[in-house]
Amino acid sequence: MSRSRDPREKRPWTFYALVTLMGVFLMFLYGPMFVIYLLSFQGPDGGVTFPMVGVSTWWFAEIWKPGQMANIPVSFNRSIALASVVCIITTVVAVAAGLGFRRRFTGSGVLFYLAVASLVMPSLLVGFGIGLAFQLFGWKTDLFTSALAAQLTWTLPFGLFAMFAVFNRFPRSYEEAATDLGATAWQRLRWITLPILMPGILGVAMGAFTLSYDEYARTTLVAGSRNTLPLEIYALLSSSTSPTLFAIGTLTTAVSFCVIGLTLFFILRVQRRRTGHA
């Protein structure tokens, strides 16, 4: 992607038009989110809109008080547990499948389109189908059975396509060199292929975690009696019009940001170490 260009070359007017577009788009993207972060620090007498009546963490404290919000901390723990399981399964299965798809095999077309279909299927219908199947079999829907299954139909195709993008940039010559030098297949996978793919694999893991952690539409019909955090937030929407909702939003977004930040940190560290040794 690097292009040699004279940096003194004058930028065309389209550049400035597009810079403006980019700036406006980023404001559009982040503006409303910052409004709710701000409003979640509303004073105890404030409402759900501006002006701010003082600054406090009153609405955050509300979350842990017994009462209406009692389910929020519990459901948060469930969401984290479910997202971790989804993350592990998605990463392992998607990386393996990504390796498999590097060769054409009988049925690869069918499996590819099955993954596409799973990704574009209206989300609620996935949960509906799984829920119906469970009912016909006489099973009870639950977090780590039906809800896990429903989320995998969303994170796995995503992980697979992300792996395709990762493999597109994969330099095969390294693998060939390893084989020529007498590496066994296990050595090649362990010391060449996986380390080169590591930043991409971390990206897939993060994607799977955050997609599961925030998933609503596929899970809602099959979560059973134990709700995840997004389901609890959804249930609060109709009943609560206090800044507590924004406080929950700020907290859950902060968790997402931590996960994203940690992943980026690890990816950068892997890349820095790589260039450092080169």
Add this chain to the structure above:
Amino acid sequence: MSAVTEAAAIEAAVPARPKRRWRLSSRAVSWLQVSPLAIILIAFFALPTFTFLVVSFYDYDRIGIYPDFLLTNYEEVLSSSMTLRVYLSSLQFAFITWGITLVLGFFIAYFLIFHVRTRTMRTILFLACAIPFWTSGIIRTIAWIPFLGRNGAFNQGLMATGLTQTPLDFLLFSPFAVCITYIHLFTLLMIGPIANSMAKIDPALLEAARDAGASRWQTMVDVVIPLSKTGIALGSILVFTQVMGDFFVVKAMSGGQSASIVSALATEIQAMQYPPAAASAVILVTFVAFMVAGMMRVVDVRKELVR
């Protein structure tokens, strides 16, 4: 992981290693590697889809559902005026959102790939676009409520600058709010695939076009757009199917003024009317499948993704 290990182990077996006693064909290796994915997708996606196809022919009453082969569920759905109304409403949202995200996504991708000069800057800007996508869609949706409301930040800003005297009412709980939220949620689904296609365009082609005397506009129409049409098709499929499958945004942001196909379906599911809900689901899936197949005719998505 054992499948991967074995698979790779066999793949690498070179003639110089006579010790290895068994060997699988490379096709069998691929099968082993993709089998977990295949099993999960068949069990949790294909079979459930088949389940609601079967149930759509069932009979039902207030107590339960009964195996049968009836077409009445389809007759009911197809003859109801509600069906046409929600399809028109959802299609309208889908086309408006598609048009706007396409233009926005295309130009932002173009800017990221062809105007941003350093790799670091490109990564930072792309992450800035992508990070909200990894946060909760529900929270991003309700974030518009204090922003667009009658006493919201936007109206307060408008009145403070004297642009309007009274707050604008159409901003929140309206089709406008629904479209804004869709654009907010789904533009990244357009930027990603288009930028991916554009990144593969050799910059020398653009210089060649310029040297041959093409204007900026001609280069865009005759070089950049044809070469990024895979990304455009992929992004269109993602945005279109997301909007057609949505029920949360319409419910939260339209203030009850609009219904979507899936929100109507969710109402039936909550009423435990599974067979008619299943019939609606089959019709929706068929409809979406035809639209996606139409878009896929434009490009060989698979050839572009797997190589």
